[in-house]
Amino acid sequence: MDFDLSEDQRLIRDAVRDLCTKEFAPHAERWDREAIVPRDAVTTLAEHGFLGMAIPEEWGGVGYDTRTVAMVIEEIARVSAALAIMISVHNSVGAVPVLRFGNDEQKRRFLPRLVSRELSAFSISEPGAGSDAGQLQATAVRRDGNYLLNGSKNWVTNGEQAGLYLVFARTDKSAGNRGVSAFIVERGAPGLIVGRAEDKMGLRGSDTVSLSFHDLQVPVENRLGAEGDGFRIALGALDVGRIGVAAQSLGVMTAAFAEAVKYAQQREAFGQPLAKIQAIQFKLAEMERRIQCARLLIQRAAWLKDSGQPFAREAAMAKLYGSEAATWVTHQAIQVHGGYGYVKEYAVERYYRDARVMEIYEGTSEIQRLVIARSLLKDGV
Amino acid sequence: MNPTTPEIVSPPAPGMSFALTEEQQAVREMVRDFAESEIRPIAAAIDESHEFPTATVKKMAELGLMGMFVPDEHGGAGMDYLSYAIAIEELSRVCASHGVIASAHNSLVCYPILAYGNAAQQQKYLTPLARGEHIGAYCLTEPNAGSNAANQQTTAVADGDAFVLNGTKLFVTNAGPAHTLVVYAATDRALGPRGISAFIVEADAPGITKSKKEKKLGIHASDTREIVFSNARVPKENLLGELNKGYTVALATLGGGRIGIAAQALGIAQASLEAAVKYAGERKQFDRVIGEFDAIRHMLADMVIEVDTARLLVYQASWLRDQGRAHIKEASLAKWHASEAATRCAHLAIQVHGGYGYLSEFLVERYWRDARITELYEGTTEVQKMVVAAQLLKEHPVASPA
Numbered sequence: 001m002d003f004d005l006s007e008d009q010r011l012i013r014d015a016v017r018d019l020c021t022k023e024f025a026p027h028a029e030r031w032d033r034e035a036i037v038p039r040d041a042v043t044t045l046a047e048h049g050f051l052g053m054a055i056p057e058e059w060g061g062v063g064y065d066t067r068t069v070a071m072v073i074e075e076i077a078r079v080s081a082a083l084a085i086m087i088s089v090h091n092s093v094g095a096v097p098v099l100r101f102g103n104d105e106q107k108r109r110f111l112p113r114l115v116s117r118e119l120s121a122f123s124i125s126e127p128g129a130g131s132d133a134g135q136l137q138a139t140a141v142r143r144d145g146n147y148l149l150n151g152s153k154n155w156v157t158n159g160e161q162a163g164l165y166l167v168f169a170r171t172d173k174s175a176g177n178r179g180v181s182a183f184i185v186e187r188g189a190p191g192l193i194v195g196r197a198e199d200k201m202g203l204r205g206s207d208t209v210s211l212s213f214h215d216l217q218v219p220v221e222n223r224l225g226a227e228g229d230g231f232r233i234a235l236g237a238l239d240v241g242r243i244g245v246a247a248q249s250l251g252v253m254t255a256a257f258a259e260a261v262k263y264a265q266q267r268e269a270f271g272q273p274l275a276k277i278q279a280i281q282f283k284l285a286e287m288e289r290r291i292q293c294a295r296l297l298i299q300r301a302a303w304l305k306d307s308g309q310p311f312a313r314e315a316a317m318a319k320l321y322g323s324e325a326a327t328w329v330t331h332q333a334i335q336v337h338g339g340y341g342y343v344k345e346y347a348v349e350r351y352y353r354d355a356r357v358m359e360i361y362e363g364t365s366e367i368q369r370l371v372i373a374r375s376l377l378k379d380g381v
Numbered sequence: 382m383n384p385t386t387p388e389i390v391s392p393p394a395p396g397m398s399f400a401l402t403e404e405q406q407a408v409r410e411m412v413r414d415f416a417e418s419e420i421r422p423i424a425a426a427i428d429e430s431h432e433f434p435t436a437t438v439k440k441m442a443e444l445g446l447m448g449m450f451v452p453d454e455h456g457g458a459g460m461d462y463l464s465y466a467i468a469i470e471e472l473s474r475v476c477a478s479h480g481v482i483a484s485a486h487n488s489l490v491c492y493p494i495l496a497y498g499n500a501a502q503q504q505k506y507l508t509p510l511a512r513g514e515h516i517g518a519y520c521l522t523e524p525n526a527g528s529n530a531a532n533q534q535t536t537a538v539a540d541g542d543a544f545v546l547n548g549t550k551l552f553v554t555n556a557g558p559a560h561t562l563v564v565y566a567a568t569d570r571a572l573g574p575r576g577i578s579a580f581i582v583e584a585d586a587p588g589i590t591k592s593k594k595e596k597k598l599g600i601h602a603s604d605t606r607e608i609v610f611s612n613a614r615v616p617k618e619n620l621l622g623e624l625n626k627g628y629t630v631a632l633a634t635l636g637g638g639r640i641g642i643a644a645q646a647l648g649i650a651q652a653s654l655e656a657a658v659k660y661a662g663e664r665k666q667f668d669r670v671i672g673e674f675d676a677i678r679h680m681l682a683d684m685v686i687e688v689d690t691a692r693l694l695v696y697q698a699s700w701l702r703d704q705g706r707a708h709i710k711e712a713s714l715a716k717w718h719a720s721e722a723a724t725r726c727a728h729l730a731i732q733v734h735g736g737y738g739y740l741s742e743f744l745v746e747r748y749w750r751d752a753r754i755t756e757l758y759e760g761t762t763e764v765q766k767m768v769v770a771a772q773l774l775k776e777h778p779v780a781s782p783a
Contacts, residue, residue: 373678
């Protein structure tokens with residue numbers, strides 16, 4: 001057992017924290033208020049190597065292990081959960097699947113772009129296929145050297161600005177989950193229509209769009225993995241993505257906790273600071289408990305992955321617990337602030353809205369519980 | 382590439398690691414084997430009979446489990462604290478009474494003598510304790526000093542070559558079989574917590590009376606009694622640590638004790654989860670095994686998260702203690718979280734079992750009763766929250782108003 005960050009990780013954390021505090025923190029509130037997608041921040045992160053943090057050096061990345069990637073996402077999320085999800089999606093379910101399932105030619109073509117400047121997006125959900133992703137209806141029909149894609153997708157994070165989309169479509173209507181294939185679709189491809197950004201409760205600085213495909217031509221060499229491998233690629237990508245979302249939730253709850261502690265010490269009631277009142281102290285203690293549990297679950301899942309061990313159950317646990325802890329902690333952070341917490345002037349109002357989606361995307365809490373329980377019943381405790 | 386091809390990864394770089402050492406794994410295997418073969422067959426019977434398990438405690442001593450982190454030269458097994466936590470977890474997974482017997486003996490009695498005793502005290506008292514020849518008990522709580530342990534009413538007055546102890550101690554675990562007591566008493570009541578001292582007391586000395594066993598909701602095989610001191614003379618050389626520094630001894634002891642109880646709670650939570658998963662995979666209703674229903678699956682998922690987070694917190698606190706680092710907050714978090722995990726998991730395990738879970742024949746009924754105490758002793762959940770909050774406010778000094 002070792003519960004300490006390595007020296008390298010500490011240096012990286014300090015550098016990211018410094019960058020986020022100086023460059024991003026002053027703007028995060030405005031990104032939210034005006035629903036501005038922080039492209040400059042993405043460029044800054046790219047310049048520091050964070051678009052390729054999960055990609056090895058041989059492909060132009062910086063090759064962080066999963067524990068370090070999670071730590072970086074947490075740090076970004078402390079300042080802006082919107083920016084954190086953009087980076088997490090890009091790394092976990094964009095770049096990593098290309099690395100993991102791409103052939104050398106695909107890696108050579110796409111990874112240098114992804115590590116240096118272009119965000120990637122992941123597109124599996126459809127209007128009629130959310131938690132039940134296996135019901136996806138988008139089709140990919142092979143014609144000569146291309147696939148022709150038709151259908152609609154939604155909830156595509158980074159969808160407005162991505163350079164590459166990892167798209168899942170059905171190549172065999174009769175084969176269920178085994179009839180789904182994965183494709184790398186380039187921005188601007190004819191037949192790819194990018195919808196308007198959704199107007200969301202939170203994560204307002206992150207662009208979420210729907211996509212539609214009208215005889216969208218995708219070259220055969222852009223198919224990721226074999227025909228029929230798509231669903232397994234998606235599930236594998238989501239296992240990693242869940243660690244990213246869990247880390248994002250950890251960043252948000254940590255930020256909310258910091259605001260709550262600060263406010264509790266400054267605000268007076270009944271002739272003393274709130275922090276002296278037991279009801280408030282116990283809320284702070286409860287927040288700390290959940291933060292520590294979330295952090296340990298995340299680091300354990302990431303460590304399992306880094307050690308080449310199965311980690312799907314543990315990633316689902318980290319995501320489920322982390323997201324529920326984030327909604328709880330941000331809720332209580334508002335409670336500590338009283339009416340002021342309901343006002344946009346205080347950051348906890350944004351944290352609370354941002355946290356809410358974490359129980360929904362990359363697998364709802366209900367899906368995580370299903371994944372975990374199935375694993376318990378099949379593989380044992 | 383086939384998506385089922387495992388990712389090729391190099392050994393992870395330094396940083397957080399959740400791997401146990403070979404020695405820690407060996408401790409787990411040894412204690413699990415022992416608990417399954419020696420304790421499992423009697424666990425239900427001693428719960429029913431409320432009988433202290435003298436024979437299995439003797440066997441535990443042979444395995445070094447009564448002096449787990451006591452060094453070899455004092456007759457102990459010389460394990461690290463994490464191994465100790467694993468051992469308590471494994472004992473409690475089968476029988477929580479055995480877990481608390483070992484935890485109180487090791488954490489609350491061996492530890493303070495090891496940490497604060499002089500060479501003569503260690504030779505005379507620690508070695509027989511570590512070998513399991515003597516059982517230890519810890520006397521801090523009083524009728525009016527529960528969560529507020531500093532409010533000690535028991536007094537120790539110097540008289541010639543002895544201190545004379547008067548007062549009543551409550552809820553003493555291992556009281557019946559105990560030979561060696563660590564007793565706290567006020568040596569200067571005017572000084573409050575700074576006027577408390579710790580003593581090593583031989584339980585058969587004149588003036589010491591053990592009352593009859595308490596009847597409890599759970600942990601029936603753990604022997605809990607009141608002990609009354611009436612002009613009990615304790616030789617001056619049995620002062621443990623410095624005069625009036627007893628509260629420091631008590632706090633340092635409870636830091637480790639909380640980890641022990643947290644490990645006990647973890648074992649109960651683990652046992653509850655295992656029982657629920659097994660039953661959910663076997664029991665059929667509506668022509669399906671009940672594990673196929675979302676309602677049951679959600680309970681199982683919630684339980685495993687409780688168990689795993691409890692384990693992570695317990696091991697984290699143990700690891701910090703092994704590193705010689707501050708762990709007051711982490712020990713309290715572990716104890717608070719693991720004890721609530723135990724009560725919740727035992728509750729849900731009964732729910733998964735339905736009516737059968739309410740029968741003594743099914744183990745979860747015992748787990749539920751045993752779990753309840755873990756939220757109470759060695760600091761209630763409320764006391765743990767007070768400790769955590771106090772540490773948090775120290776970590777986050779008051780910011781100047783914006």
